[in-house]
Amino acid sequence: MAKRTVTVNSSGRAAVAPDVVRLDLRVGHDADDVAAALAGASEGVARVGTVLRARNVANADIRTLDVTVSQRWDSTGAPVGFTAQQRLTVTARRIESVGTILEAAAAAVGNALLVDQVRLDVADRTDGLRQARDVAFADARDKAEQYAALSGARLGAVLEVAESGAVPMTAFASVAASRQASGGMPVETGDLDLTAGVTVTWELEAAE
Structure with missing residues (x-):
């Protein structure tokens, strides 16, 4: 049975x-050709990385998610150049430092910085x-x-x-x-x- x-x-x-904050950031650059757009975005990411490390964000807590290039068009549909973007995820292990980290990153690259998400998390x-x-x-x-x-x-x-x-x-x-x-x-x-x-x-x- x-x-x-x-x-x-x-x-x-x-x-x-929560004891950490995950930041999803993007740095973009517009240029006439793909190579210049990529170079500009890379330069911007490097500047952001410098200010992050200056605020005690470890290398292991800064990671590139992806890199994209898209063509830009004017209002008539004519191509006018390219936009390159690099996305980063940054782990801030001092929650109280998030505001200053974002402000420093924005000061480093201006309006080229976009903040996609600010996510709470637990390290363990x-x-x-x-x-x-x-x-x-x-x-x-x-x-x-x-x-x-x-x-x-x-x-x-x-x-x-x-x-x-x-x-x-x-x-x-x-x-x-x-x-x-x-x-x-x-x-x-x-x-x-x-x-x-x-x-x-x-x-x-x-x-x-």
């Missing part, structure tokens, strides 16, 4: 304090995800116990456990426009939610 089982899906969430998610898994499993057990009671049985051994998802929820930092006395733009961090999902199968035993 086949075993009676119950399988439930559940998720858990843990709130953690291990403890937060462990907490989220604890919550997910406890919730799964609670559901399974209810289903077991409804079916006139009780929970037996765990037969199978599978993680159905363990990812951080997207969170974006709010960068205020006003300056503080210390200089720079303050970043409002709040909390970051980490989530974990689990699917658990228990054996159902006859109720005593």
Whole structure:
């Protein structure tokens, strides 16, 4: 006779304090030809890199995401040149330094700098995800116990456990426009939610 089982899906969430900010930046340059556009964008990225390192951003925390070149057209549809852009992701490990980092980068290249995203993150998610898994499993057990009671049985051994998802929820930092006395733009961090999902199968035993 086949075993009676119950399988439930559940998720858990843990709130953690973000300790890093990921900046997605772009530096662009317009020129008459592709080579000049690329050279200008590279020069701008180099200037941004210099000011980032001067503000204690490590080399390992500055990474090129991609480089693109597109043709520009005027209002009549005639080609007028090219635009090259390089995208960087920068990890700021001192959250309070984000405003001054952005201001310094903008001062280095002016309007050639675009800020695509300012994202909160946690450098080490291990403890937060462990907490989220604890919550997910406890919730799964609670559901399974209810289903077991409804079916006139009780929970037996765990037969199978599978993680159905363990990812951080997207969170974006709010960068205020006003300056503080210390200089720079303050970043409002709040909390970051980490989530974990689990699917658990228990054996159902006859109720005593």
